[in-house]
Amino acid sequence: AIRMTQSPSSFSASTGDRVTITCRASQGISSYLAWYQQKPGKAPKLLIYAASTLQSGVPSRFSGSGSGTDFTLTISCLQSEDFATYYCQQFYSYPPLTFGGGTKVEIK
């Protein structure tokens, strides 16, 4: 199974900050990567698919990049509604489909 490793697991930031979350795959996955946002008590929401394509309706302050084994999710100007947990997920090779462990973005 392809292992997905996110870093950091959590961090604190302020509104207006530019933040970057990293996801690393244990083997090359081309651009078959998705990013999700999850708020407490809610279902995950798809933000980005194919590593860098913004899902419809997602604000443009979110962006994704990378290919192969290393990927990043960037929020250019953190808003209050962006405090949440973010997950990456590979869909290059399955079963199994695998997620990263999550990155919790907290208010500083």
Add this chain to the structure above:
Amino acid sequence: EVQLVESGGGLVQPGGSLRLSCAASGFTFSSYSMNWVRQAPGKGLEWVSYISSSSSTIYYADSVKGRFTISRDNAKNSLYLQMNSLRAEDTAVYYCARAYCSSTGCYGAFDYWGQGTLVTVSS
């Protein structure tokens, strides 16, 4: 509007069984692959099972293989997960999730999720 509504969760004893359902609306259910994804309390996301649009292809996570069975009824716009021989480690919120499809095909990402149903396995 795409909607996925899970039901069937609850408290069950170890070794027991439960059947989850997911009612779909707002899209052509028979055209989409579907999945179950779970999340243990305070933990991350874990993919559980996949079923293709015609039920011809089915996958399971190793952790549930041989105990869980995914199925669908396209006439009823419904997805199911039969869970047998339940263990404490199966305690989680179970989400049904639609596979993302674009003009170039369908992929193993999830563009719509239900609100989830909680399964608690405890004596």
